[in-house]
Amino acid sequence: MNEIQNNNQFDFLSDEQLLALLDAQGAGKDFVTACREAAIEGLSEDDSLELKALWDIGTELHSWKDTIVPPPPVLDRALLSTPMITNFSASFPAHEQASMNGVETPFSLATPYQLFLREKWKVGAPFAAFFLIVAVTFAMKSPSSRPAPLAIATPPYELSGKEVRTMEAASSLPRVALHDSEMQDTLAFNESHNAETQTAPLDKEMAKSVSFTEDSVNEENNVDEMVLALSVEADADAEFLTQIDEDMTLLALENETMGSMGTTYDEEQM
Amino acid sequence: MEPENQTLKDIILQAKSGDRSAFDTLYRMYLTPVYRYIFMRLRNKQDAEDVAQETFLKAYEALPRYRDERPTMLPYLFTIARNLLINHTKKKRPELMEHEIMALQAGTEDTAKEAKDNELHGALVRAMEVLTDVEREVIELRFFGERSYSEIAVIMEKREDAIRQHVARSMKKLQGVMQNPEQMI
Numbered sequence: 174m175n176e177i178q179n180n181n182q183f184d185f186l187s188d189e190q191l192l193a194l195l196d197a198q199g200a201g202k203d204f205v206t207a208c209r210e211a212a213i214e215g216l217s218e219d220d221s222l223e224l225k226a227l228w229d230i231g232t233e234l235h236s237w238k239d240t241i242v243p244p245p246p247v248l249d250r251a252l253l254s255t256p257m258i259t260n261f262s263a264s265f266p267a268h269e270q271a272s273m274n275g276v277e278t279p280f281s282l283a284t285p286y287q288l289f290l291r292e293k294w295k296v297g298a299p300f301a302a303f304f305l306i307v308a309v310t311f312a313m314k315s316p317s318s319r320p321a322p323l324a325i326a327t328p329p330y331e332l333s334g335k336e337v338r339t340m341e342a343a344s345s346l347p348r349v350a351l352h353d354s355e356m357q358d359t360l361a362f363n364e365s366h367n368a369e370t371q372t373a374p375l376d377k378e379m380a381k382s383v384s385f386t387e388d389s390v391n392e393e394n395n396v397d398e399m400v401l402a403l404s405v406e407a408d409a410d411a412e413f414l415t416q417i418d419e420d421m422t423l424l425a426l427e428n429e430t431m432g433s434m435g436t437t438y439d440e441e442q443m
Numbered sequence: 444m445e446p447e448n449q450t451l452k453d454i455i456l457q458a459k460s461g462d463r464s465a466f467d468t469l470y471r472m473y474l475t476p477v478y479r480y481i482f483m484r485l486r487n488k489q490d491a492e493d494v495a496q497e498t499f500l501k502a503y504e505a506l507p508r509y510r511d512e513r514p515t516m517l518p519y520l521f522t523i524a525r526n527l528l529i530n531h532t533k534k535k536r537p538e539l540m541e542h543e544i545m546a547l548q549a550g551t552e553d554t555a556k557e558a559k560d561n562e563l564h565g566a567l568v569r570a571m572e573v574l575t576d577v578e579r580e581v582i583e584l585r586f587f588g589e590r591s592y593s594e595i596a597v598i599m600e601k602r603e604d605a606i607r608q609h610v611a612r613s614m615k616k617l618q619g620v621m622q623n624p625e626q627m628i
Contacts, residue, residue: 188611192592195614227618230567237564241587243478243495244488401517 183227185220186213191227198231454493455516459506466506469516470499472605477520480588484528484580486568495533498524521588521598525580570620585610 183191190211198209204225208214330334457465477498482491501523502516511519524527532541571579584595592610595602 183615191611192607230617233563238587241479241482243474
């Protein structure tokens, strides 16, 4: 046991005087003033030194106390690791009672996470809605999810010989692809074609062939348009003539009728 | 600065009736002395924070049953803290290690003054080891918890004159040990 024999210590000082001295020290008094207030008088030099040493211990304890401050996180670090109060029932305001069920951590004890959870409908919902809209919009516009353009499949009707020839001629030329696969093939072809153009002069015969094919396709398209225009014009003329014939027939019929009626009227007038 | 007595009574009553902001005020008002007392008892920052938090949780939980008419809750809080500390030290008795003594300093910067303070605090901590448990607790409540003798008497369930005697005797002991460190062995 660490008992200290101190019977001969502070014989000049009663406990009450010592406590009065410490109280004065706690109140911020200096040593001399504190001694006077504690009615400590007539001390020898050794006694004074001894008392001053005790005073210093008190000062040290007070200064040490001031260095011990709860760190700020202790206010908020709070109660994530400690259980929530479960058997506390108090008369909270009605509008709070509904959401609390009588159990709530005081504001200063709550963590930001807990506060977020409490306010999630007020705070989280608008942000969630906004990000959802942005995400959906982005997904709809992204190339990977964009629907492929309508592909020209085998037509459900029989192509005429001219159409078949036209399509064959057109497919032999580099053109805008309609299928993604065709697009890839065309791009690959164009790249290789460009590479050849840069590295070697274009074969003249091939150039002529391509040129001829293009011209012939253009000519065929022009002829088709002209034939179509002429046939439309012919149809229109035929309709027009038929209409005229019908009109003439009706006119003759009317004249005939009117003529017979006019004779009868004249005869009656007469 | 603490509010007037009547204001404090009102705050305590409001907290009892479930006003969370009132309890929040009490928490901020009383945390520091409670924490200091717990810290000195445990000599471990992390454990002190945990016990301090638990103290206020227990107080909040038991607040509807709080019947004290005095304009302070500190004796009540210190009593809760003390019971928690008893349970805590049963599980984990604090051991006075040199590095822990150095860690007792709450400051973060290792300046020359703080180093000197650490040295003084270390010597004081070692000196306090010669005190009995009761004497040491009395000193901690008096100087670190800043409790009056009457409040310490309530907290420790002893008579006030006994507490006064303990304080006086403990201070004399400390002075003797600090002057003659060999007495610590």
